[in-house]
Amino acid sequence: AQSVAQPEDQVNVAEGNPLTVKCTYSVSGNPYLFWYVQYPNRGLQFLLKYITGDNLVKGSYGFEAEFNKSQTSFHLKKPSALVSDSALYFCAVRDFRSDTGRRALTFGSGTRLQVQP
Amino acid sequence: DAGVIQSPRHEVTEMGQEVTLRCKPISGHNSLFWYRQTMMRGLELLIYFNNNVPIDDSGMPEDRFSAKMPNASFSTLKIQPSEPRDSAVYFCASSLTRDRAYEQYFGPGTRLTVT
Numbered sequence: 001a002q003s004v005a006q007p008e009d010q011v012n013v014a015e016g017n018p019l020t021v022k023c024t025y026s027v028s029g030n031p032y033l034f035w036y037v038q039y040p041n042r043g044l045q046f047l048l049k050y051i052t053g054d055n056l057v058k059g060s061y062g063f064e065a066e067f068n069k070s071q072t073s074f075h076l077k078k079p080s081a082l083v084s085d086s087a088l089y090f091c092a093v094r095d096f097r098s099d100t101g102r103r104a105l106t107f108g109s110g111t112r113l114q115v116q117p
Numbered sequence: 118d119a120g121v122i123q124s125p126r127h128e129v130t131e132m133g134q135e136v137t138l139r140c141k142p143i144s145g146h147n148s149l150f151w152y153r154q155t156m157m158r159g160l161e162l163l164i165y166f167n168n169n170v171p172i173d174d175s176g177m178p179e180d181r182f183s184a185k186m187p188n189a190s191f192s193t194l195k196i197q198p199s200e201p202r203d204s205a206v207y208f209c210a211s212s213l214t215r216d217r218a219y220e221q222y223f224g225p226g227t228r229l230t231v232t
Contacts, residue, residue: 034220043121043208043223044160090160094219102165102173103148103214105221109159 002027004074004091006108013081014116021076021111023091032094033074034105035065039087047089050074061085081115088112121224123209129230135197138227141190142211150221151184151194152208160208166192167214199231 003026013019025031032051036044048059055067065076076089091108122141130136142149151163164174166186174184181200186192196203206228210221 036223041226043225044210044221046220046222049220100172101167103167103212103219104150104162104165104173105219107160 002093002095002106004033004093004106004108006089006091006111008111009109010112010114012114012116015083016080019078019081019085019113019115021089021091021113023074023076023108024072025074025091025093026072027093031067031074033065033067034092034094035059035063035074035076036090036092036107037061037087038090038110044090047076081113083115083117086113086115121209121211121222123207123224123227125227126225127228127230129232130199131232132200133198134231135195136199136203136229136231138194138207138209138229140192140194140209140224142192142209143222144190146211146213146222147189148212148214148219149186149192150210150212151192152210152223153205154208154226155205163194196229199229201231204229204231 005024034049035047038044048057050057050067058064063078088110090110092105095104095106124139149166153161163176164184165172169186184194206226208223208226210223212219212221
């Protein structure tokens with residue numbers, strides 16, 4: 001089964017510092033990986049995805065993610081954090097099963113990012 | 118496009134009452150997902166439709182929960198009878214799953230409180 005793990009419940013960073021939110025994956029076949037952000041009282045918003053190609057993927061709001069096949073990781077990064085980046089971040093992996101026709105996403109448990117002014 | 122639309126945004130009801138949550142997916146999307154989010158259990162997939170047909174309902178907690186998708190532009194999630202432990206935020210999401218990488222687009226959610 002496809003799965004992702006987010007080892008940190010919370011990440012604290014000072015405004016202006018670089019931030020990293022960690023995600024590792026376990027898949028059979030090629031991984032299709034995603035990051036989502038959830039602001040308070042809102043639904044999840046798509047940030048970026050990795051399908052193939054460059055290991056560094058750029059997304060919305062200045063975020064990027066680095067795909068590392070040898071470490072089975074897909075960490076989310078931003079060079080300079082903003083207070084407004086404070087939110088809940090979810091990593092996800094494509095969950096495709098040819099026998100059932102399932103085409104869904106499996107989400108991690110989420111990491112709360114707190115950016116202090 | 119207006120995005121995924123959910124109604125109501127907030128629902129407060131008494132234990133034992135029937136609750137119906139509604140979702141309108143993004144036009145042209147062929148898959149629809151219902152999720153539940155709580156502090157204790159995080160984000161849980163309840164049921165998933167593809168081309169209006171339920172594909173996976175293994176996440177539906179029990180028989181009190183039912184979901185329908187009568188057409189490509191509308192879905193309902195019903196809880197009958199409701200219980201306090203059903204209190205959560207319920208999200209609907211839609212996706213176009215003909216592509217290889219099918220990101221999902223989420224609605225704003227319905228915050229359900231059962232007293």
